[in-house]
Each structure stands twice: as structure tokens, then as C-alpha cells.
Amino acid sequence: MRIRIKTKWSKEEREVTVEDAVSVLAFNSWKIGMQTLLEIENENFQVDSQVQRIEVIEEVMAFMIQSLDRVVHETMSDEDRATLISLYAKKVADHVQDNARDFSGPGDYRTPFIEKLNSRFESYSDTKWNEEKHEPGFSMGREFGNNIADVLGPNDRKWALDYIQQVLMPEFYGLFKKTVKSVGLVDEEIKDVGGEALDSRHVLLRDKPA
Secondary structure (H helix, E strand, O other), rough: OOOOOOOOOOOOOOOOOOOHHHHHHHHHHHHHHHHHHHHHHHOOOOOOOOOHHHHHHHHHHHHHHHHHHHHOOOOOOHHHHHHHHHHHHHHHHHHHHHHHHHHHHHOOOOHHHHHHHHHHHHHHHHOEEEEOOOOEEEHHHHHHHHHHHHHHOOHHHHHHHHHHHHHHHHHHHHHHHHHHHHHHOOOOOOOOOOOOOOOHHHHHHOOOOO
């Protein structure tokens, strides 16, 4: 997966806020989502509508939010972790709103995405994180693969699952992990760590329509 990520800042030292870091992460997350969609289309999977395209990207966004939750599990307090994930989710929702509006015209796209995200927190909560390899476990990757496959055309769902879980997900997750480090949300000295997912009650977000 060849895309350039926007690294966090210039070489000039300055104080960087969490909001700065999360904004850069959300921007790059959207780029990763767009590239993932392109990879799916290049494999000739059935993506016929703009609605499907947005839904594919939304599932990638939801998965990255889940992944950040696991990555910071052992390096932040529950309160700070919930604040970070909520901020990241809201920044991502802004990108969903702006880009979906460009694709499909005026409307509230943020609220349905937040509702989907809350639902995904529940479904991902039963999945496992591979603490030894510091990456999504099989059940977490399978959940993601099923969510993407459900968006695709019916002819693709059966044979798309293995490709999504075994090829596509490791590619974009590696780039996402690199981005998290580049913006400073994980110290370079600290190994990637994981843990149980946040209870969905911690990330019940409600934004006003744009």
C-alpha cells in the first residue's frame, strides 16, 4: 500500500497538543481509508455506488479507532483513554461528513457514522488483540473482514473475506501503526501494547449535524 503519510511537524521544536496529534492522525486515517477502498476496487470487488464506497471507508475508520483503543490501553488511564478515543472519533466523523457530502450531496452523514461506530464498539468488544505480536487478533480481523464483506456485492462476499483479513488488513494496519507513532501518541521507547476494548458506553458520541 503506497501512500505518503503526513508526519507530525517540522523539525523546529514546539509544544504539540493532543488535539494537534489527533487531527493529523485523523487526516492520515482518511487517506488510509481512501487507499484501502482503491485497493478493494483494484481487486475488482463489487463496489457499485458512492454509498458503498463511503461505507467501506467508514468500516476502515471504525477499525482504526478500535485499534488505537487497544494500542493505548496500557499506557493511559481509562479517563485519558476515553477522552483520546472520543476526540479521535469526532475528528474522523468530521472527515466522514465533509467527504460524504462531496460524494453524495448535502445531508447529515456524521450522525449515522457515530451510531455505526457505537455499534462497532459493542461488536468488537468480544474480539481479541494479539498481545504477543501487538496487532489485531484473528477474531478482530475476522470481524473487520465480515463488516467490509457485508458492504460489497453479494457475488464477492464469500471470497473477499480471506483477502480482506489476510492481505488488506495487515497492510493498512501497519501504515496506521506507523502513523500513530509519527504523531507522538505512542512513545518510541514503548512497545505497541493492547488490551480489552473500551465499553461502548465510554464512547457514546452525539454531534450536531453539520
